[in-house]
Amino acid sequence: MEGRRISASPRPCNGRRIVARKRPRSEGVVNSVQKLMRREISSKRDRSFSMSNAQERFRNIQLQEEFDTYDPKENSLLLPYLRKRSKIIEIVAARDIVFALAQSGICAAFSRVTNERICFLNGSPDEVIRSLFYNKNNESLITVSVYGSENFSSLRCRTTRIEYIRRGKPDSGFPLFETESLKWPGFVEFDDVNGKVLTYSAQDSTYKVFDLKNYTLLYSISDKNVQEIKISPGIMLLIYTRTSSYVPLKILSIEDGTLLKSFNHLLHRNKKVDFIEQFNEKLLVKQDGENLQILDVRNFQLTEVSRTEFMTPSAFIFLYELQLFLTFRNRSVAVWNFRGELVTSFEDHLLWHPDCNTNNIYITSDQDLIISYCKADSDDSSSDGAGRVNAGSINISNILTGKCLAKIRAGCGAAKDNNKKKGSSSRSYSRFNNTVSEALEDITALFYDEDRDEIYTGNRQGLVHVWSN
Secondary structure (H helix, E strand, O other), X not given: OOOEEEEOOOOOOOOOEEEOOOOOXXXXXXXXXXXXHHHHHOOOOOHHHHHHHHHHHHHOOEEEEEEEOOOOOOOOOOOHHHHOOOOEEEEEEEXXXXXXXXXXXXXXXXXXXXXXXXXXXXXXXXXXXXXXXXXXXXXXXXXXXXXXXXOOOXXXXXXXXXXXXXXXXXXHOEEEOXXXXXXXXXXXXXXXXXXXXXXXXXXXXXXXXXXXXXXXXXXXXXXXXXXXXXXXXXXXXXXXXXXXXXXXXXXXXXXXXXXXXXXXXXXXXXXXXXXXXXXXXXXXEEEOOOOEEEEEOOOOEXXXXXXXXXXXXXXXXXXXXXXEEEEEEXXXXXXXXXXXXXXXXXXXXXEOOOOOOHHHEEEOOOOOEEEEEEOOOOOOOOEOOOOOEOEOEEEEEEOOOOOEEEEEOXXXXXXXXXXXXXXXXXXXXXXXXXXXXXXXXXXXXXXXXXXXXXXXXXXXXXXXXXXXX
16 A cells, blocks of 8 residues: 555545555565666566556456445444444455445445455444555554544554454454554554554654564654654655755665765745655755755755746655656646656546545556546536436546546446446346446545456445446
8 A cells, every 4th residue: 555644633634645556575675776676677568568458457347346334233332423424535455355434434344255244343432443554564454543532633553464354353453553642743654665654743752663564663763853754765854844045854764764864955035845755866845936846865966847837736646666756736647757857648537536635546556557536528427317417437547658548437338327226137236226327426435456456436425336347
């Protein structure tokens, strides 16, 4: 899964910086040098085959299953807030189990073998689960929760083996980071790329780095002047309190916290800093109304991109294998390199959500495809019978070319709407409450299971739909 930061704020917004998902390799977590070497010796001559294969993979995709996270009988003992039907905000799949988290804080696990709900993961009546993280290192699911007994102000983490959940025993896990005070504005961040967990305790202004494999503490950073920490492959960027003309920065080894470089980056006076991001040896700095600066921290060579060409995005996705990054702004997606050049503009990938809900975006492990919930073209749209066009489409596009390879849409193609709902004589659709057209309305979460070649989507009704061949 991507690097994900969960704040102790009762209702946090999505973090700006998202790390592209990476499937773990057999040799485990490797350092940046090995990654770069592997990238250089990989010629990727099979890209054209991969594109045609992707088109074939998604050509006949159809709506196969529907799951419901809402169960008034099962949840009758929970807090009133948790008993309400609410939209799906996060989907994670692991080992033939689909986990769906609703905005209310209810999290349900469904089996793709039996196509039935296994259990709910909420361990107590006042537990509100805020986020999920699948830890591939030990085949477990980490839940991050807040509790009514603590006024929903302090994060609590718990890990449970996938096998226990499969058996319907979600209470067989154990708590993590119990010694940490993760009250607002504290947070916990899971970094799959480096195999680390970063926690921040606002109570004593201490950052701590843990091993994601066994959750042992590796080192601590105690400094009240640190305003932010950004994680990149092999390193961490410490951003300190800015002065009027510069911001102090430090680069540390992610493995042991060793100081690798310390320097000041000059700023334009009285200009707000839009963002500071670190990607390997490249530092990206953007101030309000100013050019984007790309600084190579090895030799301090500076590249600037005109503010008219590069406007502040609402979110990033860094593509570590390709040495590129995606930007999201006003429903549009673009691909850039670290010379400040626009690499790709997508031909047909207008996102549905204007605020760039990154839970509706999936990057494949090879970082060649982006799967998103998009606005449908006028020719693609479907009507709900009352003349209203309100269904979007799931678009699969090639990241390097921007070409739309496949599209799941209502009323045509593989996902043709059969208008068969619950009670239909068709056995394959007998458990559906939603038609294809309805399933493509108001999608609020999306996940692609690369092992099963299935797309899972969740909507505002708390329903999860399975799309596959």
